[in-house]
Amino acid sequence: MPPRSTPILLVEDTPSLARVYAEFLKKDCTAVTTVETGAAALEQLADGVPRIVLLDLQLPDMHGMEVLKRISAQALPCAVIIITAHGSVGVAVEAMRYGAYDFLVKPFSAERLTVTVRNAMERLRLAQLVDSFEKDLGRSRYHGFLGSSLAMQAVYRIIDSAASSRATVFITGESGTGKEVCAEAIHRQSPRADRPFIAINCGAIPKDLMESEIFGHMKGSFTGAVADREGAAARANGGTLFLDEICELAPDLQTKLLRFIQTGTFTPVGGSKLEKVDLRIICATNRDPLREVEEGRFREDLYYRLHVIPIHLPPLREREDDVLEICGQFLTDYAREEGKAFVRFSPAAEQALRTYHWPGNVRQVQNVVRNIVVLHDGDTVTPAMLPAPLATPAGTAAPLPANGGGNGHGGGHGSVAHAPSPKTVKPLWEVERDAIEEAIAACDGNIPRAAALLEISASTIYRKRLAWQAEGKL
DSSP: OOOSSOSEEEEOSOHHHHHHHHHHHHTTTOOEEEESSHHHHHHHHHHOOOSEEEEESBOSSSBHHHHHHHHHHTTOSOEEEEEEOGGGHHHHHHHHTTTOOEEEESSOOHHHHHHHHHHHHHHHHHHHHHHHHHHHHOOSEETTEEOOSHHHHHHHHHHHHHHTSOSOEEEEOOTTSOHHHHHHHHHHHSTTTTSOEEEEETTSSOHHHHHHHHHOBOTTSSTTOOSOBOOHHHHTTTSEEEEETGGGSOHHHHHHHHHHHHHSEEOOBTOOSOEEOOOEEEEEESSOHHHHHHTTSSOHHHHHHHTTEEEEOOOGGGSTTHHHHHHHHHHHHHHHHHTOOOOEEOHHHHHHHHHSOOTTHHHHHHHHHHHHHHHOOSSEEOGGGSOTTTBOTTSOBOOOOTTTTTTTTOOSOOOOOSOOOGGGOOOHHHHHHHHHHHHHHHTTTOHHHHHHHHTSOHHHHHHHHHHHHHTTOO
16 A cells, blocks of 8 residues: 555556656656546545655546546645647646646656656645744734734744743833733743633732742741732643733842752742742743833843743734734624624725724723723714723824833823823824925835834735825825
8 A cells, every 4th residue: 555645646547657657757866656447536535645646637437527526526625737639638628627737748758757757746835834824924813812913923932932942031112002801922932821820910919928929838927917818820830920010129039040940949038948939931021121120120140040031922913913903803892792783894994993003902991992982882883982091082193202101100181281282283194294205305214224224014005095096196
């Protein structure tokens, strides 16, 4: 019996021709399995799908088209090359409609056969490569993330690569960008997925209790310690420990954390016994960690111990049209929860969502959509339903300060204080267009370089310019 996966299956009922074709292909070191009937070909296809099928149309038991139709109906991942005589070229052309890759007219040379087979092999390779890219770059959902922008595709691929490792991961990004979602995605994608995922927010726990939260404590070790308590490190044994807002840790605790990372051992507060655990550490911050190191608030050696695999989560304003996908999902979820009829945003409302700066990122989107669903009803969200500062009373997007709350700590809707006179205010799209065009001019027309200086993706510039051109605004 031939191997389960044969590179080439030759279906030819004339033994002498079959031997000649096989000899032609052997020069390329290509393995060939030969059968003489359509039934035998179908049996081979059931046993293992070849890369290439060389199919003669005139077979003793059935027409070769029947074999081709079976391959097409089952969507088998192989390339079919039809072998035909002069009188059946029209039939061979018809076979192309059923997915045949090419056809060879008898008699043909060795070179014609080998070149056709090589091209078919290359086409299959490229098709698999495209499928792989589509799988990697076409994801709109990834664990807890929602978004199909190029910026997020890069994040998904880093998580895919980093998940199987034991190395520490350092996640950075503005408030509300989904740092804990990222940590959970790494855990769920890793071999530790069935073990605990323990998260601690280092900025939400009083500093004098932080050590106890991480390492646990013994009864009587301090006022209020009425019983032994297991810390997060012990609870995460075998799994993942996520330390959010890591830059909030006090200096003395940073020292103890460094030792814990280096040795995998710790001593509970008030204890004397050294405990050892096996876990992976993921940390995150919305600050600039290098600046924290430079200004002496974060230990340099701890930073380099943690900063093995960095992942930066882009703010929502740099994620192209992800905001529309996210708003649409939240609208569906919250409308179901609140018993409302909302199913869509109007085009004008979508434009307001698209052009707003979103200083609070995804967390702010949740608040905005929840506000809309709770306070209004209908099947379509209109600009008049958008809360401030997304829309003015007239329902148009409101301009934002140049920094857009970009320090990463904004979580609410914010406000615009001391707005200039309406006579001096330009529409937001015009301000944005002018800034982009000035950057392109300064870069001598180099759009990728302009995008880098503006800290946005080049695809965002291309998309916006096309939209402005279509609207006669450019």
